[in-house]
Amino acid sequence: MKLYADRPPRLAFQLFVDLLTVAWIAGWVLVGRFVHEMVSALAVPGEKMDDAGTSLSAKLLEAAGKVDDLPLVKDGIAVPFEGAAKAADQLRAAGEAQVEAVSTIAIWLAVGVVVVPVLMWLMIYVPLRCRFIRNATSTQRFLEAGTAADLVALRAMATQPLHKLVRISDDPVGAWRDGDADVVARLAELELKAVGLSAKRLKPAKG
Known part of the structure; x- marks a missing residue:
């Protein structure tokens, strides 16, 4: 298989384009990672809500258990604490949902940022490169025969x-x-x- 030209000017140009292609892909991958990190930062409030809801729910349930175990205390005194714990669970669930949504958006945005420009370049680069390899290889075999x-x-x-x-x-x-x-x-x-x-x-x- 003939990958590169014999003639120095064309060989140099092909090597330049190949290196440019690698740099183009690597550059957009870095941009994609940056976009992912920037968008993922939006999940911080959701993470805090998740942590706060989890912590608050645990403390309220612990308090409900202690109150319920107190002597001379009517049954049902712990109900408000349990209700508050459920509200804290909802806060945790909302935070978790926000984190998942932001994470999904961050991934797809990063993929889009990388794939679109890289694919556009490869749609031009790959056919031209393959055509050269095909023609050069067939002609080289032609001569070798x-x-x-x-x-x-x-x-x-x-x-x-x-x-x-x-x-x-x-x-x-x-x-x-x-x-x-x-x-x-x-x-x-x-x-x-x-x-x-x-x-x-x-x-x-x-x-």
């Missing part, structure tokens, strides 16, 4: 834009048929350059 310059030149005439072909020859097909070595070499080099391979990989055209 012993393909000569004239066949690579033929591929250039089938794949390269017309305006690039006419820069090499007004009649590239005719020149190829006539075995014009200079035109064939330039056509082959054009094709290899397009897929990021060096012309040094070429074998001489068949006689």
